[in-house]
Structures are given as C-alpha cells and as structure tokens.
Amino acid sequence: MAYDTPTRLRDLRRAFHRHPEPGWREFQTTARVVRELESIGVDEIAVGREALATDERMAVPSDAELEPWLERARDAGVRSDILERTADGHTGVVAVLEQGAGPTVGLRVDLDAISMAESTADDHRPTAEGFRSNHEGYMHACGHDGHIAMGLGTLEAVKASEFEGTLKVFFQPAEEISGGGKAMAASGYLDDVDYLLAVHIGLDHPTGEIVAGVEKPLAMAHLTATFEGASAHAGKAPNQGANAMQAAATAIQNAYAIPRHADGMTRVNVGRIEGGTASNVIAEEVSIEAEVRGETTALMEYTRTELERVLYAAAEMHDCDVTPRVLGESPRVDSHPALRSLVGDVAWEVSGVDSVVPKTDFGASEDVTYLMERVQSNNGLASYVLVGTDHPTNHHTPTFDIDEDSLEIGVSVLANTVIDLSRRQP
16 A cells, blocks of 8 residues: 555654643644644644534533643644634544545544553653653553554545545544543534544554454443532531531442343442541532443443432432532444454455454443444444554553554554445445
8 A cells, every 4th residue: 555654653653652631631632633634635624613512522621620731732832723722622633535526434533641650660662762751640551642643644545545535534532531422423524424433452452463343332421429418526516417428438339239230231330539528527528430331321321320329319318419420421332244344354455464353342431432323323334443452561551552563554454444445335
C-alpha cells in the first residue's frame, strides 16, 4: 500500500504520549490532531462543539477541574481559535475526506489518558528514550496515543489510495470516563455512515494478531451517590444526628447483595467513598462512586435500578437523603458478522499479520458502542477491531507500553479495509 512510514507513526504516537490529558480536557491533543489534519489536507475538520452534541456529554468535569488544563494548553501555545471551540469541555475532532461517489466509512479512535503516574524506572522505554509523560500524574496507559497515530495514518493512506467514497475519522474524547461516545454519536456526523470501524490496541493480543471484531462488550453505568444527614457530637448527643456514614455503609453492603439475574452476567462495585469530618462528629455528608455492568443493556439497567433502590432504602433507614447521579454509561453492541468477515479477509493479506481471530468476547465496557449503535440503527454495519501488540505490562499500569511495529500493521489493516469497502460490500 502507498503508506509506508513507520517512523512517522512512531513519532506521532510518542508526541501524544508526552502530553496525556484526561477526558474533556484533551485541549493540546485536539489542537495537535487539527494541526496534523490541516497538514494532511482533508475536506472538513469539525472541532469541539461542531463535532459533539453538547447536551449529550456525560461526566463533564467542573470548571475548576477544566481550567488548569485549559491554562496549560494556553501556555503551550495552542491557537486561540481552537481553545475557543473546545472550551468548557468540548474536546474532540471529526475529519472528513471526500474522494468521489461511494460508501461513507467511519473510523473511531479515542483521545484521552488516565489519571496515573507513569513509571520513572530506567527499564521503562518511554523513560529510557525520552518520551515519558510531561504531565505528572497522568499517562497514556491504555494505548490511546497509538490509536490517534493509527487514525491519522489511516487518513493519509486512504487519501493516497484509489478509494472512492467518503472517510470520516472520529477522534473521540472522554472514553475512559464513558463520557464522549454518546455526544459524538449524536453529532449528526454518524447519520450517513454506511460502515464504521473502531480500533483498540493490545488487550492481551500479541503483535501480528488481529481480532476482526469484538462481541459481548459489557453494558455499563458509572454512578455517584451523595448521602446527606445531620451532624451531631458523637459522644454527647449521637442520637441527634442523622448518620450519612451509616447510610453509605449500609448501601455498600447491600449493593453486593443485589441478586444475580437468570438472563446473564451482572456486576456491581463500589470503588470509592469520601466524607465525614472527624472521629467525634456524626458524618453529615458522604459520597460514594460505583459502577454496574451487564451482559446486555437490559441486564445493566436491571442492576442500576436495583442499586438505586438500595441507595434510597439505606438513606431512609438512617433518616438521610440521597442523590444518585449517572455520570457515564454505554450500551452493549456487537460487531456485525459480515463486516468482521471482511476485516478478517483483508487482515490475512497484510504484511506482519500472522494470526487472525474472527471474533472474541470483550469482557469489558467501551462507549464506542454508542457510535456503533447509531450506525447499525441506520442499517449500517460496524465492527470493533483489535490490533495486537506486545505490551510488557497490563493496560492501566504505570509501566504500560506498546510495540510500535504494531502501528503500521494496524494502519494497513484499517486503510485496506476502508479501501476494500469502496470496491465490494460485505
């Protein structure tokens, strides 16, 4: 194929790795993507508010959380027009390449990083070779830096090819907090997409292996709940308080007693609790963060409903109020068998691919399912492709890294699939 610049893919990946930004705060990342798209030369670049449905965003940080990242981008010299278009948590880009009559093909990649300090160990390659995170406390520990590089590389490859049709690349924000998929799906840019590809690197698949399509991503919802009671002196007058700590503890204990469901697998977890003031004060306010998952969207909704019932019952038991709030969620959507088959056929012809897995169960959650659902509801096809990479440690660890040779393999599979879709229908 025409695109054969592994060094450029490596350099792009490392540039994004140096500047990780969390969900809805990907200001520098968005600006760098725009700069690369302008250099490539595409027909339309939608930025921020133009690429999203504002009211459909989820898990948007507060102004106080957004401002330091906006200021950091300003100090880094990000263009004022980009900052204006992405302010108030409106990151992300949609790129449109038009090359004549033919199908409209979409590709989704994600932008955000994780709140995690990157390793400073000498044997951690980003440290040893000088591209470790410059933003302390944050790192690309899931491979999204590689996804962005593959998205840009695929655009370049398709532009240089004989592809006939329209390619749209969705550079989606806030995947790690399940906040951006729904907003990007509702932007309008998905409405005419005939075929959608999404991509993730690694996930325990080695370099040279391609998974043509993922099945059974778990439907998921992130929730917070704030219990409000009344404070009192814990020694002198404990009976005068309404103990938010007890309410939260009761809710946590009973959350794990939610019955499993005969229709399939469900999950519930409370991962964080915060509140109270001192050991001798009845806690007036306590907040928890929880998640529910299900093998189907209906099973997730069952578990979420049961969790909310538990929260209200625990609050009432201890004479408190509770305010649950869903921060982010995603449905279950499977890759379409016909598009999976085409991806697999294409992958076998790509240099460096030595194994093609037709499908695999995902076992986790991903808000790309909102985009897949939108395309499939309009009678299009979607597939979530995994590009194998050797990674020395697991995703979401301080020493996560990828085999950069897998970037070129990924671009070849994605670009060749896009080109093939303009020649034949799966």
